[in-house]
Amino acid sequence: MPAMTEPKLISGNSNRPLAHAIARRMSMHRGMNVSPVDARVERFNDQEIFVEVFDNVRGEDMYIIQSTSNPANDNLMELLIMTDALRRSSASRITAVIPYFGYARQDRRAKARTPISAKLVANLLTEAGVDRVLTLDLHATQIQGFFDIPVDNLYAAPIFALDIKHNFKGRMDDVMVVSPDVGGVARAREIAQRIGAPMAIVDKRREKAGEIAEMTVIGEVSGKTCIIVDDICDTAGTLVKAAQLLVDHGATEVHAYITHGVLSGPAVERVSKSVMKSLVITDSIGQTEAVRACDGIRIVPTAPMFAQAILNIWNGTSVSSLFELDTLGPIYEGLYSGG
Structure with missing residues (x-):
């Protein structure tokens, strides 16, 4: 051979x-x-x-x-x-x-x-x-x-940590990392530790699959620049609701860092109309023209x-x-x- x-x-x-x-x-x-x-x-x-x-x-x-x-x-x-x-x-x-x-x-x-x-x-x-x-x-x-x-x-956590430190330079004291559910706490905690930021959790309860009955915020997010961290964003329904909930609880800005931007169905429209300032995804999935053209979505290279x-x-x-x-x-x- x-x-x-x-x-x-x-x-x-x-x-x-x-x-x-x-x-x-x-x-x-x-x-x-x-x-x-x-x-x-x-x-x-x-x-x-x-x-x-x-x-x-x-x-x-x-x-x-x-x-x-x-x-x-x-x-x-x-x-x-x-x-x-x-x-x-x-x-x-x-x-x-x-x-x-x-x-x-x-x-x-x-x-x-x-x-x-x-x-x-x-x-x-x-x-x-x-x-x-x-x-x-x-x-x-x-x-x-x-x-x-x-x-x-x-x-993706090390890449996201680099990106956050670069794009939020000078205002890192106001940054708070947010897990959109209890299951994602470990992922959010890793980024929070890497950038030296506190963490909050959005607790969601479902009555049946695909329908969220109640969402509550665990942690004080008032006056904070919140960064939601997750691995997958599919239709963006939960993400957009979580962002709105954080703003309702006094967050000054909400951004999201999601590894895999599946972004199917109405996801791009939901993101563009949401209160989120930006959605950052990786290029792990080849994206559509609609995603690339959306001003609120940014893609970081892997x-x-x-x-x-x-x-x-x-x-x-x-x-x-x-x-x-x-x-x-x-x-x-x-x-x-x-x-």
Whole structure:
């Protein structure tokens, strides 16, 4: 088997701009051109997925960049079929780089006779031939245990901390981090500790799925610049209501930092009409033109972090080092210099 000389990328159709951005960052780090291998991922007339890899990948260390976002089923099948194509082409190792891990919200049996879809997806990826998974902000960290292969779960918290310190410079004393529900307290607490800010919680109670009966604020938010922190924003209904509740309780400004901007249905319209000053998301999901055109939504890049994580995996060095600002800061120096 030939020695592995360089990590090689291959991209599905879910988020090609992110794949090319990762390739550009890796090119900067390596001092040589890194680009996704030449391949086609297409549909037959009946919408069956067809994959053909044109470059030789025998013995290579391959990284498939593919979010399993909307359309989740199509993008998941692309990932599985690309894995099969690489495995049958004698790739040495296949790492699935999944910036947004779909089906992660179905991580347990909340009611009788319901599936644990996250576990099923983990089984599918493993059986297809994935050797390792690299992802970002899993909805539930225990999903890592659904796999019998290594899983590296990156966190957006260090990037968000850099962004907050940069954009709220000079008024950090007024900043308060808010968790939109009790389940997100750990995520909010991590950012609060990183930026040295206090924390509050919005407690919501549901009478039935999709309908919030009551929301209350735990903590004193009057006169504060509130920053809501969460991992997923889907239709933005809960987020917008939480923002309004904080303003009603005396918050001077409300901003939101959400890792995965699913932003389906009326989400963009709700955000644009809400009391929120800004919604910050990452580029883990390829966004629509409506999202990019919305003045109230800003997208921060994850390519620098993913590129460094891929290189660390390839080199056999620490991925968890990227959780620290001392390590991640220089990677984002051009974006947050002086922050």
